[in-house]
Every structure is written in C-alpha cells, then in structure tokens.
Amino acid sequence: MAKMLMKGNHAAVYGAVMAGCTAYYGYPITPASEIAEAAASIMPKLDRTFLQAESEIAAINMVYGAAGSGCRTMTASSGPGISLKMEGLSYCAGSALPCVIVDIMRGGPGLGNIGPEQSDYNQVVKGGGHGNFRNLVLAPNCCQEMCDFTKLAFELADKYRNPVFVLTDGVVGQMMEAVEIPEPVNSIPDRSSWAVYGTPLHKNLINSIYLDHDDLEEWNRKLLAKYESAKASEVRFEEYRMEDAKIAVIGYGCVSRVLRNTVDAARERGIKLGLFRPITLFPFPEKQIGALPTRGVEKVLTVELSTGQMVDDVNLALQGTLKSDLYFRLGGNVPSALEILDRISELYGV
Amino acid sequence: MEKKTVLRKPKGFLDVYKHKPGAEKDRTHYCPGCGHGILHKLIAEAMEDLEIIDSTILISPVGCSVFAYYYFDGGHFQVAHGRAPAVATAVSRANPDKVVISYQGDGDLAAIGANNILQAANRGENIAVFFVNNAIYGMTGGQMAPTTLEGQKTTTTPYGRNLHTDGYPIRMAEIIAQLDAPVFVTRVSLHNPANIRKTRAAVRQALQNAKEHKGFQFVEVLSTCPSGWKQDPVDSMKWVEEHMIPVFPLGVLRDSSAEASVITRAEPIVDPARVIEKLGLAKGPSVTFSRGEIAPEYSKMSIRVAGFGGQGIMSTGQILAQVAMEYGYNVSWLPSYGPEMRGGTANCSVNIQDETIGGAEAVNPNMVIAMNRPSMEKFEKALIPGGSLVYNSTLIEVKPVRSDIRIFAVPVTGLADELGDTRVQSMVSVGAYAAVTGMFKSEDIVGLLPQVFKGRKQEIIDLNARAVRAGYDFVKNSF
Incomplete structure (x- = not known):
C-alpha cells in the first residue's frame, strides 16, 4: 500500500490492526499516548474494541481477559505504567496467553521525565514480574519497524502462547517516517483448544494455579522448554559494516541509528568500526555476539540510554573472551554520533 | 400428579470436579458452615433453570473462592487478586452474547480491587457480580477485611478493629447503587432459610438480567466464616443476624431490570478487503513527484x-x-x-x-x-x-x-x-x-x-x- 508519513506510535497501531488485533486496552502516558489515541480512532471504525482502562493494572488484566477469550489483543505504555503491569504480565505468561505490549521507554526511576531512555531493559527483557517467565522482546529502531514488528509480535505471541514486547524509546515512538502499511491478515491461528468461548465445546479454563509441587515444577519446565525453543529459532539482529570491523559498537533502538552515523564517520577517518544491532532482546543474539572475537573484533563498546543494562547480556555472550566497554547518556539525552566517536578514540587510541 | 422431591446436585455443577487435585473429586474445599457452598448451589441451580450452563463464563478471584472453577460447569478464568471486574470486562466485550459472572470476596472486591469494581460498575459492563461479604480474609487465615466490623478481632486486628486507625466497615452495595449505570443492586444474607430463599431470588434476578444482556448486576451476599471468626456454624449464623445486618442492611438498593436496555455489540470487521476500505487506505504508487536539478x-x-x-x-x-x-x-x-x-x-x-x-x-x-x-x-x-x-x-x-x-x-x-x-x-x-x-x-x-x-x-x-x-x-x- 502507499506510504504514509506517521509517528512510530501510530505505526504500531497499524501493525496491530493489520495483524487482526480486535481488542485494545490502554491508559494514557507520555510518550506512548498516541498509541492509545490512534487505537481509539481506528478500532471503532472496524467495530473492534478500544477501551481506556481505569489503570495500567486494569488494562493488562483486560488484555488477559481478551487473550483468554481468543482475541488478538494488546496494550501499550511507558516505564511507570509497565512497572504497574508486571503482575498481570506474570499471569499472562503463567496462563500461556498470547498478547502484545508496546513499551515506549522514558526517563526513570520514579516519575523521572518523558525524554527517551532505555532503562526498562531489565524489567522487560528479564521478565519483570514474579515467577519463571520470559517475554519475547522485539526492539524496533524506525517507524516502519514499529509497524512490522508489532504485526510480527502478534505472530510470535501466538506461536509461543506468550506475551511479546515491542520495546523502544521515546525517540522512535515520537518520530515520523514514511511507513508502508502491510496487508491485513486473512485469519488468525485456531485457538479453540484453549480459549474460553463460553460454548458447549469450548468450556476451557484459563489458569496459572498448580497447587501440587510436582505439577508446578512440570509446568515451569514446559515454559522453560518454550523459551529455549524461542532461543533456537527467533534470534534477530542486524549488522552494518561489520565485515572487516576491529571495533564493534552494540546498541538498539534510537541508539542504533546514531551508531550508524558513528560508523560512517569512523570509516571516513579510517577506523574499522562496525555496528551490531540486536533486534530481539530476548532471545538475545548471544551466539552472534559471542562469535565477534573470532571474526577479528578486538574491542566492543555497548552504547545505551541506561547505566548499563544490556551490556550485562553482551558480556555474558562474550563469555570472558572480551569485556565490553560501556558508554551511556541518561535523563532524555541521546549521544551524538561524534560524541560516541570521541569516546571510541579516547578508549582505544584510534 | 404428585411431585417428588429429588435430591441431586444441580446441573450447573460438574458431575466430577475434574480440576480439583487429590482424590476427593465429589466435594468442595470449603469449611463446614461456610456460606460459599450455599451460594455456589444457588448459582448452579439458577444456571440450570435459566438454561445458561453452556453460555456462562465464570471469573474466579483470589480468596476462598479462588477454586470456584473446580465446581461450576462453563468456561473459566482464574484471575489476579482484585482484577476480576477488569478481566470480566474484556471477556464480556469479546463474548457479548454470553453470561459473564464475576464471583468475588470482600478483600478482593472492596480492598485491592475496589477501583476495578467501581469502574466496571460505572461503565455498566454486561456482567453479574456476586460479592461474598463475610467480614474477614478467609483464605489467608483470618485477617481484617474492609468489611470487618468495629471491634471485631482478626489476626491483624488482635485488639479489635479500631475505627480511628483502621477505618469503618465499607458498604459496597450502597456505593455501587449510587452510580448511574448499574441495573440491579441488592444485599442479601445466607444466615437462615428465609434469607437463603431471598438470596435465591436475587441470584436468579441477576442471572436473568445477565442472560438478557442487561448490563451490570451486583448481589452482595452476607456470609459466614466460622473458621475465620473462630465460632461454630450455628453461632456464626446468629452473628450475621445480630452484628452484620445492623451495619449492612438488607434489601434492594437499585432495580431498573424492567426498563434496562439490552447491550449489543457488532461483530469486529476482520475481512482484509473491508479493513482496507473502512480505513480508507490507498493502494498505488508511493512516489508522486519527479525531482529537478538540485545543487x-x-x-x-x-x-x-x-x-x-x-x-x-x-x-x-x-x-x-x-x-x-x-x-x-x-x-x-x-x-x-x-x-x-x-x-x-x-x-x-x-x-x-x-x-x-x-x-x-x-x-x-x-x-x-x-x-x-x-x-x-x-x-x-x-x-x-x-x-x-x-x-x-x-x-x-x-x-x-x-x-x-x-x-x-x-x-x-x-x-x-x-x-x-x-x-x-x-x-x-x-x-x-x-x-x-x-x-x-x-x-x-x-x-x-x-x-x-x-x-x-x-x-x-x-x-x-x-x-x-x-x-x-x-x-x-x-x-
């Protein structure tokens, strides 16, 4: 379809609508509110559900109800709201319900501010709520990906019957770019074996209680197997000028866009810099990052808008062969390409 | 012809409680003298008589009724503490032609989930709420509930509920009844046969309205908790009458069942061609203009x-x-x-x-x-x-x-x-x-x-x- 200029936040809603999302439950928060606003505008045109919930907690529990009823369903928020949703997320994962959550990260902790940050990484990528569960996490860095990854998130949510996050920052949510809306899906996968439809044939049970210790252990092992299977088949990443790179910069979201400029500027100075951009944050591209030293990479610098959250995963992936350095900005500040290049020159004497 | 009394479980219950772990798949987990069993039976009977067993979705909360799904026939959700009305909202929106029941206790509904019930009531969601008020947290071992009476001893009010530090017992039915949207709001009790009959009628009224998709129904049921109250079942019945009813007066607080309008919702549009048409999405070329010479x-x-x-x-x-x-x-x-x-x-x-x-x-x-x-x-x-x-x-x-x-x-x-x-x-x-x-x-x-x-x-x-x-x-x- 023809390209339209739109905000990343709006693009996420188009991705959801084209994926067959029939129920949106949300609550206003900057810088994610345009997602709820776009859903409020679009969903009624298709006789689909939009409801502004009384709280973030209610919104995620409504998602639980809609998902259990067999709908493709979503919510969206930013840091403080995501914190509130954590209990509900744990229930969604514990009851194996497919759902999509978009998190447009802002500055924290506490009320923080509304500038872009990447400090929800740990709470979103590591699970956040109680119990042994993981969220699958996609990290778009442009408006087209906001649309495409939100659509993909619904597919992955169904494939793994698990919550899937679209995790990005205020920059990507608020910026506008040309977006080509994908074709709407024809149908969604059959969920009659587990969804509650309130019909004689589908008197299913949505539940996360396993009183018997052995039963709960078995259920947790099943969840673990599911996450291991996602690790085997869902890793996504992107490389830029990595072919002969001696130094790799690693970043996601809006940072990965700036790093692209850093790489170009470095190459003009003859510095062999390349960009490795994780697209899935869980499953994390640990094998690919672990293999960087064998490809001739001698130095790794992780750049993020947090005091060092993703860098822990980078270092786990490197398994001690190299130790990633860290450069970060906070509070809504985004580093410039040259600021990062200066840091690289200083760190590595290039 | 002479009618014979038949003693059997109502068909709203499952024959065998298949979800219940352990060997005892024919009896409930409730304590002797507890009101939940009576209310469960009244709901199960009504489900059978109103022929809604195959169209009922029940939301089980956190509290003693966390295992309500063991017993009832129908579709089930077990949900987070206090969130049953939020879940029920989405279930009802997704299944507008079904009967959605939110079964909740006093800690669940009036403490941690107070905002959720108020907002669902205020939206006039198409759900029937059964609110069991027994003035105590049963499942967690007898702590203070928002409905605990003045002076009542619980494990967290060992010197009795003090109004100045713990607040007053909260009257949920009255709060719900002053909202504009709810259709049927009543308070009933299970402490003797006469009141059980009134509760039976209230349950049926609520479920009849739910079957007709007439919006928000709220039945507060005063109930006993001999274990939590540390009384025998007979004394606990008397305690309801002597101590609870003066604080929580019985009766219908709101009933617009006759004039309430039926809630209908359109089928979501998912057909790709209609989606594109409804959203006015343009097909065709993306590049409209040709460029000139640019410095x-x-x-x-x-x-x-x-x-x-x-x-x-x-x-x-x-x-x-x-x-x-x-x-x-x-x-x-x-x-x-x-x-x-x-x-x-x-x-x-x-x-x-x-x-x-x-x-x-x-x-x-x-x-x-x-x-x-x-x-x-x-x-x-x-x-x-x-x-x-x-x-x-x-x-x-x-x-x-x-x-x-x-x-x-x-x-x-x-x-x-x-x-x-x-x-x-x-x-x-x-x-x-x-x-x-x-x-x-x-x-x-x-x-x-x-x-x-x-x-x-x-x-x-x-x-x-x-x-x-x-x-x-x-x-x-x-x-």
Missing part, C-alpha cells in the same frame, strides 16, 4: 525548524518531510516532545536523504529555519560551515553573526499577515525552503495541499497555496 549541498538535508509554540513549527517540519517523501526520499521528523511543546519554544528535526537515515536529531544541521530570536541564537551555532539559515526577519531584529553560512532573511510572519492569516507562516516557510534548496517545485507542494488539509474548506487550501507561493517567490526575487 549538491542541498541533496542531503538535515534541518532544524525552531520557534515559539503556536508558530506552526511542528507542522512546517512535517510538511517538509511529507513533500520530500512524495519525491521518493527517505525522511524523518522528530519533535522536541513533551511539556515544552505546550507553550514556550518548540523545535523539530527533519532529515531528507536517499541513504538510510541514522540519528533522527539534527545535531549539526545544514539548514536552520528560525522563527524567533531565541531559536536563531540557539541553532545558528549548530549549523555546519556552508549551511543555510532561513530566519524570520519580521520578528528577529538582530542579524545572524556567522559569516561561514548562507543567510536568507525572509519576513515569514509579515508575508503571512499580508495574506490575512498569521497561521499560514508554516507554508510560507515551506515555500521559502523550496526556493532556497531547489529541492521541491512550488506547484508540487501546492498539489499536495488537498491531501495535507484533507476535509478542510477549499478556501483554506487556496490560502495555504498562496502562502507557499509567497515564501517561494520572495526567496526567488530577493536572493
């Missing part, structure tokens, strides 16, 4: 537009991006978002280039469009050598200081005022940009205006077209 210094643009809030700063940037998109460029637009855009200064970054766009913020732009003095002073410095500064000479009385940049003094506000509307400043700026860079033809921009101002009057579109030409012609004639 190399203007072939890749990083632009900062800045000025006062209300000067159309954001829309200037958006229109630049939109027009460039129609020429087949990659474009990005990034606002300075948040409170600062609601008054004070505003700025946005636009990138226009054929290569993939990296960072969206125009940190070192090659074009600054400054609409007021603070903006010019802030962003003139950021321009790369050889970059272009277009400044609003109507409002900026000082001259730019740099000599290594190209300077275009354009009376943007003045040109807009001459056209009779200050609000068209954005289009004057866009026209000026087109003339400075040679990137856009002014008539291409004009051709795009009906799309930009979709749904607006023709005179608005014409006015903006004049503004584009005014900005464009001024630059062409002056520099």
Whole structure:
C-alpha cells in the first residue's frame, strides 16, 4: 500500500490492526499516548474494541481477559505504567496467553521525565514480574519497524502462547517516517483448544494455579522448554559494516541509528568500526555476539540510554573472551554520533 | 400428579470436579458452615433453570473462592487478586452474547480491587457480580477485611478493629447503587432459610438480567466464616443476624431490570478487503513527484525548524518531510516532545536523504529555519560551515553573526499577515525552503495541499497555496 508519513506510535497501531488485533486496552502516558489515541480512532471504525482502562493494572488484566477469550489483543505504555503491569504480565505468561505490549521507554526511576531512555531493559527483557517467565522482546529502531514488528509480535505471541514486547524509546515512538502499511491478515491461528468461548465445546479454563509441587515444577519446565525453543529459532539482529570491523559498537533502538552515523564517520577517518544491532532482546543474539572475537573484533563498546543494562547480556555472550566497554547518556539525552566517536578514540587510541 | 422431591446436585455443577487435585473429586474445599457452598448451589441451580450452563463464563478471584472453577460447569478464568471486574470486562466485550459472572470476596472486591469494581460498575459492563461479604480474609487465615466490623478481632486486628486507625466497615452495595449505570443492586444474607430463599431470588434476578444482556448486576451476599471468626456454624449464623445486618442492611438498593436496555455489540470487521476500505487506505504508487536539478549541498538535508509554540513549527517540519517523501526520499521528523511543546519554544528535526537515515536529531544541521530570536541564537551555532539559515526577519531584529553560512532573511510572519492569516507562516516557510534548496517545485507542494488539509474548506487550501507561493517567490526575487 502507499506510504504514509506517521509517528512510530501510530505505526504500531497499524501493525496491530493489520495483524487482526480486535481488542485494545490502554491508559494514557507520555510518550506512548498516541498509541492509545490512534487505537481509539481506528478500532471503532472496524467495530473492534478500544477501551481506556481505569489503570495500567486494569488494562493488562483486560488484555488477559481478551487473550483468554481468543482475541488478538494488546496494550501499550511507558516505564511507570509497565512497572504497574508486571503482575498481570506474570499471569499472562503463567496462563500461556498470547498478547502484545508496546513499551515506549522514558526517563526513570520514579516519575523521572518523558525524554527517551532505555532503562526498562531489565524489567522487560528479564521478565519483570514474579515467577519463571520470559517475554519475547522485539526492539524496533524506525517507524516502519514499529509497524512490522508489532504485526510480527502478534505472530510470535501466538506461536509461543506468550506475551511479546515491542520495546523502544521515546525517540522512535515520537518520530515520523514514511511507513508502508502491510496487508491485513486473512485469519488468525485456531485457538479453540484453549480459549474460553463460553460454548458447549469450548468450556476451557484459563489458569496459572498448580497447587501440587510436582505439577508446578512440570509446568515451569514446559515454559522453560518454550523459551529455549524461542532461543533456537527467533534470534534477530542486524549488522552494518561489520565485515572487516576491529571495533564493534552494540546498541538498539534510537541508539542504533546514531551508531550508524558513528560508523560512517569512523570509516571516513579510517577506523574499522562496525555496528551490531540486536533486534530481539530476548532471545538475545548471544551466539552472534559471542562469535565477534573470532571474526577479528578486538574491542566492543555497548552504547545505551541506561547505566548499563544490556551490556550485562553482551558480556555474558562474550563469555570472558572480551569485556565490553560501556558508554551511556541518561535523563532524555541521546549521544551524538561524534560524541560516541570521541569516546571510541579516547578508549582505544584510534 | 404428585411431585417428588429429588435430591441431586444441580446441573450447573460438574458431575466430577475434574480440576480439583487429590482424590476427593465429589466435594468442595470449603469449611463446614461456610456460606460459599450455599451460594455456589444457588448459582448452579439458577444456571440450570435459566438454561445458561453452556453460555456462562465464570471469573474466579483470589480468596476462598479462588477454586470456584473446580465446581461450576462453563468456561473459566482464574484471575489476579482484585482484577476480576477488569478481566470480566474484556471477556464480556469479546463474548457479548454470553453470561459473564464475576464471583468475588470482600478483600478482593472492596480492598485491592475496589477501583476495578467501581469502574466496571460505572461503565455498566454486561456482567453479574456476586460479592461474598463475610467480614474477614478467609483464605489467608483470618485477617481484617474492609468489611470487618468495629471491634471485631482478626489476626491483624488482635485488639479489635479500631475505627480511628483502621477505618469503618465499607458498604459496597450502597456505593455501587449510587452510580448511574448499574441495573440491579441488592444485599442479601445466607444466615437462615428465609434469607437463603431471598438470596435465591436475587441470584436468579441477576442471572436473568445477565442472560438478557442487561448490563451490570451486583448481589452482595452476607456470609459466614466460622473458621475465620473462630465460632461454630450455628453461632456464626446468629452473628450475621445480630452484628452484620445492623451495619449492612438488607434489601434492594437499585432495580431498573424492567426498563434496562439490552447491550449489543457488532461483530469486529476482520475481512482484509473491508479493513482496507473502512480505513480508507490507498493502494498505488508511493512516489508522486519527479525531482529537478538540485545543487549538491542541498541533496542531503538535515534541518532544524525552531520557534515559539503556536508558530506552526511542528507542522512546517512535517510538511517538509511529507513533500520530500512524495519525491521518493527517505525522511524523518522528530519533535522536541513533551511539556515544552505546550507553550514556550518548540523545535523539530527533519532529515531528507536517499541513504538510510541514522540519528533522527539534527545535531549539526545544514539548514536552520528560525522563527524567533531565541531559536536563531540557539541553532545558528549548530549549523555546519556552508549551511543555510532561513530566519524570520519580521520578528528577529538582530542579524545572524556567522559569516561561514548562507543567510536568507525572509519576513515569514509579515508575508503571512499580508495574506490575512498569521497561521499560514508554516507554508510560507515551506515555500521559502523550496526556493532556497531547489529541492521541491512550488506547484508540487501546492498539489499536495488537498491531501495535507484533507476535509478542510477549499478556501483554506487556496490560502495555504498562496502562502507557499509567497515564501517561494520572495526567496526567488530577493536572493
């Protein structure tokens, strides 16, 4: 379809609508509110559900109800709201319900501010709520990906019957770019074996209680197997000028866009810099990052808008062969390409 | 013919409690003398008699009734503490033709989930709520509930509930009844056969309304908790009558069952062709305009537009991006978002280039469009050598200081005022940009205006077209 200029936040809603999302439950928060606003505008045109919930907690529990009823369903928020949703997320994962959550990260902790940050990484990528569960996490860095990854998130949510996050920052949510809306899906996968439809044939049970210790252990092992299977088949990443790179910069979201400029500027100075951009944050591209030293990479610098959250995963992936350095900005500040290049020159004497 | 009394389980219950772990799959987990069993039976009977067993979805909360799904036939959700009304809301929206029951206790409904029940009631959700008020937390071992009576001893009020430190017992039915949306709100009790019969009638009224999709039904049921109260079942029945009913008076608080309207919801539209049609999505080519000759210094643009809030700063940037998109460029637009855009200064970054766009913020732009003095002073410095500064000479009385940049003094506000509307400043700026860079033809921009101002009057579109030409012609004639 023809390209339209739109905000990343709006693009996420188009991705959801084209994926067959029939129920949106949300609550206003900057810088994610345009997602709820776009859903409020679009969903009624298709006789689909939009409801502004009384709280973030209610919104995620409504998602639980809609998902259990067999709908493709979503919510969206930013840091403080995501914190509130954590209990509900744990229930969604514990009851194996497919759902999509978009998190447009802002500055924290506490009320923080509304500038872009990447400090929800740990709470979103590591699970956040109680119990042994993981969220699958996609990290778009442009408006087209906001649309495409939100659509993909619904597919992955169904494939793994698990919550899937679209995790990005205020920059990507608020910026506008040309977006080509994908074709709407024809149908969604059959969920009659587990969804509650309130019909004689589908008197299913949505539940996360396993009183018997052995039963709960078995259920947790099943969840673990599911996450291991996602690790085997869902890793996504992107490389830029990595072919002969001696130094790799690693970043996601809006940072990965700036790093692209850093790489170009470095190459003009003859510095062999390349960009490795994780697209899935869980499953994390640990094998690919672990293999960087064998490809001739001698130095790794992780750049993020947090005091060092993703860098822990980078270092786990490197398994001690190299130790990633860290450069970060906070509070809504985004580093410039040259600021990062200066840091690289200083760190590595290039 | 003589009617025979048949003793059997109502069909609203499952024959075998298959979800219940352990060997005892024919009896409940409730304590002797507990009211839950009686209320369960009244609901199960009504489900059978109203023929809704195959269309009921029951939400089990956290509390003693966490295992309600063991017993009832129908579809089931077990949910987080207090959130049953939120879950029920979504279940009902997804299944508008079904009967959705939210079964909750007093801690669940009146403490941790108080806002959820109020808001679901206020929205008039199509659900039936059975609220078991036994003045205590049963499941967790007898702690204070919001409905615990004054002086009542619980494990967390070992000296009795103190109104000054613990507050008053909360009357949920009265609170719900004063909202506009609920249809049927009543309080009943299970402490003797006469009241059980009244409870039976209330349960049936609520479920009949639910079957007819008549909105929000709320039945508060005073119930016993011999274990939590540390009384025997007989004493606990008396305790309800002597101590609870004076605080929680029985009776119908609201009943508009007869006149309540039936809630219906349309089927969601999911057919791809209809989705595209309903959303008015355009198929067809993405690139509308063909490019002219462009000087190399203007072939890749990083632009900062800045000025006062209300000067159309954001829309200037958006229109630049939109027009460039129609020429087949990659474009990005990034606002300075948040409170600062609601008054004070505003700025946005636009990138226009054929290569993939990296960072969206125009940190070192090659074009600054400054609409007021603070903006010019802030962003003139950021321009790369050889970059272009277009400044609003109507409002900026000082001259730019740099000599290594190209300077275009354009009376943007003045040109807009001459056209009779200050609000068209954005289009004057866009026209000026087109003339400075040679990137856009002014008539291409004009051709795009009906799309930009979709749904607006023709005179608005014409006015903006004049503004584009005014900005464009001024630059062409002056520099």
